[in-house]
Amino acid sequence: MYDIIGDVHGHYDLLVKLLKKLGYQSKEGHYYNPNRKVVFTGDIINRGPQIRQTVSLVRAMVEKGAAYAVMGNHELNAILYHTVDKSGKSLRKKLLRYKLPLLKTIQAYDKEPGELKETIKWFRQLPLYLDLGEIRVVHGAWSDKGIQTVSQFMNGESRLKKSFIRTYLNNDELSTSVNTLIKGEEMFMPKDLLVKDDRGLIQRSFRIKWWEPMRGKTFYDAGFGNRFLLPKYTIPLELVPEIAPYDTEAPPVFVGHYCLENKPLIYNGNVCCIDTCITRTGHLAAYRWNGEQKLNAENIITI
Numbered sequence: 001m002y003d004i005i006g007d008v009h010g011h012y013d014l015l016v017k018l019l020k021k022l023g024y025q026s027k028e029g030h031y032y033n034p035n036r037k038v039v040f041t042g043d044i045i046n047r048g049p050q051i052r053q054t055v056s057l058v059r060a061m062v063e064k065g066a067a068y069a070v071m072g073n074h075e076l077n078a079i080l081y082h083t084v085d086k087s088g089k090s091l092r093k094k095l096l097r098y099k100l101p102l103l104k105t106i107q108a109y110d111k112e113p114g115e116l117k118e119t120i121k122w123f124r125q126l127p128l129y130l131d132l133g134e135i136r137v138v139h140g141a142w143s144d145k146g147i148q149t150v151s152q153f154m155n156g157e158s159r160l161k162k163s164f165i166r167t168y169l170n171n172d173e174l175s176t177s178v179n180t181l182i183k184g185e186e187m188f189m190p191k192d193l194l195v196k197d198d199r200g201l202i203q204r205s206f207r208i209k210w211w212e213p214m215r216g217k218t219f220y221d222a223g224f225g226n227r228f229l230l231p232k233y234t235i236p237l238e239l240v241p242e243i244a245p246y247d248t249e250a251p252p253v254f255v256g257h258y259c260l261e262n263k264p265l266i267y268n269g270n271v272c273c274i275d276t277c278i279t280r281t282g283h284l285a286a287y288r289w290n291g292e293q294k295l296n297a298e299n300i301i302t303i
Helices: 011-020 051-064 073-082 098-110 115-121 144-154 163-170 172-183
Strands: 002-005 026-029 030-032 037-040 068-069 130-133 136-138 186-188 205-207 253-255 271-273 287-289 300-302
Touching: 011 030, 011 051, 030 051, 051 068, 051 098, 051 115, 073 098, 073 172, 115 136, 130 144, 144 163, 163 172, 172 253
Parallel strands: 002 037, 037 068, 136 253, 253 271
Antiparallel strands: 002 287, 026 030, 130 136, 186 205, 287 300
């Protein structure tokens, strides 16, 4: 049985409290439960005050067989920012917009460059998704098409090789597939629709409820996990993305990423976003899965 834990973002103390509440015991630098296993939904770095400790604990649990973890968009950004080729040249330009979200992580390893290098290598071993048979876990959105494309480019490898990263940066098909799994599905705004966030910045795209059909929905009803208001008029058909909704009979799927505050965490009975926006709310949550096909809100444990 599994305990799926949402985005931790460097909040080590809260993670330890949650693990203890879930019945996990401390052992040789990690936590374990002989009858259960944790699954982390990604985004274990950035934002929080104890990033190195958090990475160390999650990594130890994964390597000791007490947990699984999938890659989040923050881990992917760290990989893209720090990975270099044989000549020492970065695979992606180190632009400020890529560095800013990583500042706390960079500072956390400021005196331990060797440890940071090893951490990035470990991030590259994290899977982009997990299909555990009875449940599925992915950071952003489950996409059969995206998984098929990623599998073809992975070519049987279990980690992100530099050649894969280089292809991701230069191949639209692969980058779209990876981004769907890691960041979810997004829609572009119509050119004549002006939407600003609370900072006054114009937003040109928005996250959507990838598990539901989009036809006939309003922008407001289609949006999910956005920090700005969308209008309540119907999306023009020519803008509706061609995505396959998640089958209500498919295995339960758990995601993080969307930073939900005071919103339901379970959708359609088999989709659960377990990211409770820890940095804003101070809450960390887990879903205690006990074999049920239809997810139950009573199984969500929050501290």
